Amino acid sequence: MEVCTKMTKKTKNIIVNLLPFISIGLFIGFWFLVAGKPSSIIPTPYEVYLRVVKLIEKPISHTSIWGHVWASTKRVLFGLLLACFFGIPFGLLVGWNKKFRRVFKPLFELIRPIPALAWIPLLTLWFGIGESSKIALVFVGCLMPVVVNTYSGVSLIPKLNVDVAKIYGASNSQIITDIVLPSSLSAIMAGISTAMGTGWIVVLAAEMISAYQGLGFLIIRGSNVSDLALVIFAMLLIGLIGSVLSSLLRFLERKLCPWKVEIKN
Amino acid sequence: MESRDKKLEIKNICKIFLNKNNGYETAIEDVSFKVKENEFLVLLGPGECGKTVLLNIISGLLKQTSGEIYIDGKLSKGLNSEIGFVFQKLGILPWLTVRDNIAISQKFAGVKKTERYEKCQKYIDLVGLKGFEKYYPHQLSGGMKQRVGIARAYAGNPDILLLDEPFGKLDAQTRYSMQDEILRIWNENKKTVIFVTNNIEEAVFLADRIILFSKQPMSVKENYDLKEMKRPRDYTSEDFLKIRKEISDRTDLVIE
Amino acid sequence: MDKRKIKVQVNNLSKSFGELLVLDNCNFNVKDGEFLCVVGPTGCGKSTFLNVLSNLIEPSSGEVLIDGEKSNPKKQNLSFIFQDPSAFPWLTVQQNVEYGLRSKIKNEKLIKEKTNKVIEIMGLSKYRDSYPGELSTSAEQKIVIGRSFAMQPDLLLMDEPYGQMDINTRFYLEDEVIRIWKEMKTTVIFITHNIEEAVYLAERVLILTNKPAHIKDEVEVNLPHPRDVNSPEFVKLRKYVTDQIKWW
Numbered sequence A: 001m002e003v004c005t006k007m008t009k010k011t012k013n014i015i016v017n018l019l020p021f022i023s024i025g026l027f028i029g030f031w032f033l034v035a036g037k038p039s040s041i042i043p044t045p046y047e048v049y050l051r052v053v054k055l056i057e058k059p060i061s062h063t064s065i066w067g068h069v070w071a072s073t074k075r076v077l078f079g080l081l082l083a084c085f086f087g088i089p090f091g092l093l094v095g096w097n098k099k100f101r102r103v104f105k106p107l108f109e110l111i112r113p114i115p116a117l118a119w120i121p122l123l124t125l126w127f128g129i130g131e132s133s134k135i136a137l138v139f140v141g142c143l144m145p146v147v148v149n150t151y152s153g154v155s156l157i158p159k160l161n162v163d164v165a166k167i168y169g170a171s172n173s174q175i176i177t178d179i180v181l182p183s184s185l186s187a188i189m190a191g192i193s194t195a196m197g198t199g200w201i202v203v204l205a206a207e208m209i210s211a212y213q214g215l216g217f218l219i220i221r222g223s224n225v226s227d228l229a230l231v232i233f234a235m236l237l238i239g240l241i242g243s244v245l246s247s248l249l250r251f252l253e254r255k256l257c258p259w260k261v262e263i264k265n
Numbered sequence B: 001m002e003s004r005d006k007k008l009e010i011k012n013i014c015k016i017f018l019n020k021n022n023g024y025e026t027a028i029e030d031v032s033f034k035v036k037e038n039e040f041l042v043l044l045g046p047g048e049c050g051k052t053v054l055l056n057i058i059s060g061l062l063k064q065t066s067g068e069i070y071i072d073g074k075l076s077k078g079l080n081s082e083i084g085f086v087f088q089k090l091g092i093l094p095w096l097t098v099r100d101n102i103a104i105s106q107k108f109a110g111v112k113k114t115e116r117y118e119k120c121q122k123y124i125d126l127v128g129l130k131g132f133e134k135y136y137p138h139q140l141s142g143g144m145k146q147r148v149g150i151a152r153a154y155a156g157n158p159d160i161l162l163l164d165e166p167f168g169k170l171d172a173q174t175r176y177s178m179q180d181e182i183l184r185i186w187n188e189n190k191k192t193v194i195f196v197t198n199n200i201e202e203a204v205f206l207a208d209r210i211i212l213f214s215k216q217p218m219s220v221k222e223n224y225d226l227k228e229m230k231r232p233r234d235y236t237s238e239d240f241l242k243i244r245k246e247i248s249d250r251t252d253l254v255i256e
Numbered sequence C: 001m002d003k004r005k006i007k008v009q010v011n012n013l014s015k016s017f018g019e020l021l022v023l024d025n026c027n028f029n030v031k032d033g034e035f036l037c038v039v040g041p042t043g044c045g046k047s048t049f050l051n052v053l054s055n056l057i058e059p060s061s062g063e064v065l066i067d068g069e070k071s072n073p074k075k076q077n078l079s080f081i082f083q084d085p086s087a088f089p090w091l092t093v094q095q096n097v098e099y100g101l102r103s104k105i106k107n108e109k110l111i112k113e114k115t116n117k118v119i120e121i122m123g124l125s126k127y128r129d130s131y132p133g134e135l136s137t138s139a140e141q142k143i144v145i146g147r148s149f150a151m152q153p154d155l156l157l158m159d160e161p162y163g164q165m166d167i168n169t170r171f172y173l174e175d176e177v178i179r180i181w182k183e184m185k186t187t188v189i190f191i192t193h194n195i196e197e198a199v200y201l202a203e204r205v206l207i208l209t210n211k212p213a214h215i216k217d218e219v220e221v222n223l224p225h226p227r228d229v230n231s232p233e234f235v236k237l238r239k240y241v242t243d244q245i246k247w248w
Helices: A002-036 A045-057 A065-096 A098-111 A116-127 A131-155 A159-167 A172-209 A215-224 A228-256 A258-264 B051-059 B098-102 B104-108 B113-126 B142-155 B172-188 B200-206 B238-250 C046-053 C093-102 C108-121 C137-150 C167-184 C195-201 C232-245
Strands: B008-018 B024-035 B040-044 B066-071 B083-086 B160-164 B192-197 B209-213 B220-225 C006-017 C020-031 C035-039 C061-066 C078-081 C155-159 C188-192 C204-208 C215-220
Touching: A002 A045, A045 A065, A045 A228, A065 A098, A065 A131, A065 A172, A065 A215, A065 A228, A098 A131, A116 A131, A116 A172, A131 A172, A159 A172, A159 B083, A159 B104, A172 A215, A172 A228, A172 B104, A215 A228, A228 A258, B008 B051, B024 B051, B024 B066, B024 B220, B040 B051, B040 B200, B051 B083, B051 B160, B051 B192, B083 B142, B098 B104, B098 B113, B098 B142, B104 B113, B104 B142, B113 B142, B142 B160, B142 B172, B172 B200, B172 C195, B192 B200, B200 B238, B209 B238, B220 B238, C006 C046, C020 C046, C020 C215, C035 C195, C046 C155, C046 C188, C078 C137, C093 C108, C093 C137, C108 C137, C108 C167, C137 C167, C167 C195, C188 C195, C195 C232, C204 C232, C215 C232
Parallel strands: B040 B192, B040 B209, B083 B160, B160 B192, C035 C188, C035 C204, C078 C155, C155 C188
Antiparallel strands: B008 B024, B008 B066, B209 B220, C006 C020, C006 C061, C204 C215
16 A cells, blocks of 8 residues: 555656646647637747747847847846835835835825836936936836835834844844844845836837837837737747746745745745 | 842833723733842733733833833833843744844844854853754744743843743743743843743742732732742642642633 | 443554654554543654544554544544634634534534534523624634534544643633533543643543654543642642653
């Protein structure tokens, strides 16, 4: 009886590990099916593959595929970094200091509902149509989730941790750096994760409006000349890069907050 | 002679809270008592009677509505580095190692890392956590976490140690072992201790003196001097059971 | 002479997780309607013990029989009260107590009859239409007790439910458990680390060793309920069990 259960456990493990590949395989198969129909406008996976080969031979805008990928990613990363640099301390202060909160929170709550894309005209006028306006747009899009999550994280800090700090002689600034910041770290990471998602949406929109490089640009280019294979390829790349970055972020969170992970276990 | 008798003096402390119905709730009515130097004093009372509130007032975390607190004859005006606190819910910071948690008072005081670690090693040894310096709280058992809390309080080198139901969350047997531990630690390193609990057996086992409180609004009900009772005490000896019963009969029954 | 028939049989029960042997050849019986307490040192593997007894996990070897049949929570009527139990806050007292019954009985009249009996025994008649959130902690615990006993299970397993409570509330609830147990004549296995609690409640106490756990000793407690923790007989039994377990 014992031996039997052990064997089926092993095969169970193998099946579980193969499942993601099986599902991707099924998806591609389904895609072939749908695209293969004569009336279909969707290119088949093979057609997309051919388009990619052509792209490598004849790059668009004198930029390789990696060049386009990096163009978009760079904009997101810079915008996100700026948002963290300004947003996290701001969020910490708003969450922690009553006076600061009273002055700045209402203003922030007024600006928050404005979608990042609504800033495009203003930012384009200020920064032109080059790199800086795109990075500024990503900054605006990322700022909101980072700040909101940061000050929410601060509000959820157990009072006990603060009491401990007070009893053991911490000054106000020590309380912020040594108690408030680590306690809110996982909320901040959640904010950054959300911000990254928003950052991507924003960057693609900005590129579709005016750019010569980037994944969003590739999509609009392909769309303009009915080159659907290019569009789909760009979409797949976006999905891939997005999930790689999310995994990196999760990895970072695990490294920074090892205690949280253990509790989940 | 004066200072030995009155390490700590609580005078007419009263605490009134605004409760959720916007009415006033008296947590502590009028509490006065003295604490001798290096005495192990236990504050005993039914659950939720206000003992934690009183302890928070003594430590300076909470302000009293009226009354005064004197430490070594001087009026105490709030947080005081003379006082160490072991919290009921531990408050051990999960992102710090055992060593960093224990050394925290030194860190806030600006002591350099190597010096901090050196100074705190003896407290780590004192509570029996030698070898666990670099462990994180989530890797420790309940009893071990409690010891970190106790070592942390000791590491600040306070004169007065406040403990708020520190063993409440432990299972009965670990509780017994920690009761032995705290007495051993206290014997090796005498401090004035105020220990809060709602467990009569624990109180009789540990205390030099027990102050029994009423239920809310809290006031002093009775004083039990157990200095004469030989240590280590036996939970099942006749004397022990007699006192336990006496106190049990006198306690306000509060079924929550 | 205890004339009650045997309800639960545990034969040669062992459980290991990989290399680690947690339970080692446990053998004991529980009589029908008996209140049995199991105590062991901290970390002896009591959760594993409970899980194997109720067949939530398979033993590595040996068997647990209830009324002569293999322990099976799907077929037999097993009830649990775990640590820090709570009543369903979205159901009234009445609905809470009925809850377990509804999954086993279809007859509305019978359900109401059994529920009312239990509500009366627990002294909750006034509150039958109130929600647990409106009542005190001890009242909520009485709902939990009532709910489990109302099902009249073949076996009721209790895992140190009052460990986190105030001493007075604890003794009060223990008295309530004994009261309803006497009325309903349920077979109960109550597992705890608190030796005084075990001696306070049990007709018989089983003493476990540390991992790998096996039954070290068995003690009969022939005192009437409610017991006096100060009486010399109680103290003697308590000391005996403590000495068997003491590791501190």
